[in-house]
Amino acid sequence: MPISRSTYRWPAVGLGLALAVFAALAAADWYRTVPPDALAHATYVGREQCIACHQEQYDLWKGSDHDRAMELATDETVLGDFNDAKFSRFDETTHFFRDGKKFMVNAEGPDGKYHDYEIKYTFGVRPLQQYMVEFPDGRVQVLRVSWDVDKKKWFYVAPTDATQERIEAGDPLHWTGLAQNWNTMCAECHSTDYHKNYDLATNTYHSDFFEIDVSCEACHGPGSLHVELANRRGLFWDRNVHYGLTNEMKGALNTRQVETCAPCHSRRSIIHPDYRPGDSYLDYFQPLMLDAGLYHDDGQILDEVYEYGSFTQSKMYHKGVRCSDCHDPHSLKLKYEGNRLCAQCHEPGKYDGAGHNHHPNAAPGSPETQCVTCHMPHSTYMEIDNRRDHSIRVPRPDLTVKYGTPNVCNRCHTKPHESAQWAADQVVQWYGPKRPDDPHYAEAFALARRGAPEGFALLKEAIEKPENSEIIQATAIELLQNYPTPESAKIRRDALSDPNAMVRAAAVRSLAVDAENQQDLVAKLLKDLGPKLDDRSRAVRTAAADRIVTDVDSLEDSQFRSALENAIKEYRAGHQIHLDRAPSNMSLGMMAMSLGDPEAAVKSMRDAIRVEPYLSRMRAQLAQYLETLAADPTQAAVAAKVGATPEEINKLREEEIELLKRDEKLLPQAATVRHMRGFLLVKLGRLDEAREAFIKACELAPNQYSYWEWLASICVDQKRWEQAALAIQRMSQLEPEAESWKRLLYQVKQGVEAEGGTLSLQRPPTEEAAAPPDSETPTANAAEKPEEKSEQKPAESPPTEPAVTTPVQPAEAAGAGTP
8 A cells, every 4th residue: 555645744743743842841941930039048958858869979978977977865876985984184083874875974064063964965976976965054065075986985185275284164165164165166067057046145045956967958058949949850950040059069160169168167257147058158257367376387287277278278279179079078088098089180100109209118008108198297186186288288398497387207207317407408309409389478477477577578479479379368468467667558458459358358457557646547447448348248348347346436427337337237247146255245345335335335345254254355445445434524324324433443453453363374475464464553553563564574575665665654653763764775775766765764864863863773674675785774864855745744645555355265265166
């Protein structure tokens, strides 16, 4: 039978219709979309919603450090020995035992007495596991006695600066103190969608989280919209919100992934609440710079600073390398073991052998043949936790010779002849005298911190060098403050327009303003920082608001009020996250002072003292402000309301002096502590004690002009002419053109002549600050009468009062990271 055309026509028509229907459905699916703001309303749904489509990723995550970051204490999760085990340190014994199904500990409580506590949570899984107790006021505290997973024994995680001390109850470093408080120190990085919910009025916590550990949405963001779109079974993802996730990392630059990890893998402060993965890191966090005490001068890790500050220094980061190039993002395990990991990018034939590692006799696979041994040396934290430096640097023993920074060569090479110089010579023998990363910013940082003149030019180079990362440049910008010159000030001012937000924020913090008076200060701050209040980065906006609030005495009825309105809202929101910490309450108090709200200012400062009563400086600040209110007749009603009485002011200063005595024992080389105590003693009229405090301050900081000025002024008031003249001599050496020492010297001359005596110098006021033998000692007979205006008593132009705006931790800085 012949085949007609209709035999072919009908299938073709059917196919055409099917394609048309498919195209129509596809078009409808493409044009069907959710509102553009749908992502802003996405909520957390939990990992159980992810497993159906992402079983492989879930299986990798299960059992990982993120999965076991925090868990309820059960037979399956607790690794430590609770079989009537005891651990003793000094005269303190901690007893671990069971009470039925409960895991219990008998430990010294906040009152100094021993109590039985139930272990509610485990914290971490390797190389140590810690245990947490929940108190009735909502505080969750982390025991310092912890479990060594490998050695299977109890040990004590000591504070870094109190390793051989008994931590007494009531100390913030005690396990029941703020330094070991989970709610404020640990929780946000060990749980998903955590909310502190601190109540300042009652000093209690009502903390909660969506998931107890670091789950899917801790990195990918709230998943409700993603699940909704996936359940549509459409042909396309949404053309407005794509996958419906706040943090899409497919195809993103390495900076996006690094910023995803940074909130928990950096040493930083929170500057705004409600961060969600995918948000700009610098809109919610301010990372600490490569500061002394946190990092070595060359940027190597020193304190517990995690990985972000190190990795962003590295060449790897600037070449586009991201965390997941080495670590599986779900299991967190290394993608490959040994040098194969580095061989992903670095040719093994060139780098994986004795020709590169220069250890020809080393056994294959031994530590000295491994890339990470030399380029990522580890430091030990929490007694047993080895963490590698992620700056991935070239060993520089020559910098050890110059500036004392550590080098990995001398970790192994410790024989008497194997000095840092020996190691540096070996490097020169292998690679020649030039290093590819010279001039290294270590030179700039080290010299600047020592105040060496040559450090200034090196800081300029570090800022201008394009290979240096933003955190290096920002650190250099801040170090320019050590060089108070017009050129230094101009560089910092120019950096306000830097394309990188981290550098702009550093420029704001370090901006130098040379003002003749308050009105001039306001005008210049407005000119320089006004535009920064509208900066695209919140880190810059809040830094600008902080500078203005700190530096301007009053923002009432000024042009700043409207410009600052939004920035102040952000500033306040950032500090309200931390109302359980004294510094935030003090900052809010300073802001209220500047905005002309004395009642709110005093309340915030009293709240600061209430939540952290052991911190110094706060009572001095409050006393100073109350004294200002009491002296202003227009503020009489407010002064009475807030208790600005002489008795209260003196009481605060007496309490502050006792705290400063404690600080002097903890910080024996800190001249500022003696300076502050001396100032308060002057305020209380205890001049003999004040004089001794300033003598010590001058010994510790012999180049600090203001300390000598205070000492000379006190000696003049006490008619201790000889000691006053010696202090004035030092002042004249430090600042030859200053008027203050000339006025004081004239007063000494008048005093000596009035008593009919002569001035004879027998000894210096401090041993360290003795006058040079060939220097001309100013005496009463040698003094020439200064200008007429210089005949005023120093009391009318007192030395500068010490800054007291920042509370000082008595020991290890709280907020340093997780317990």
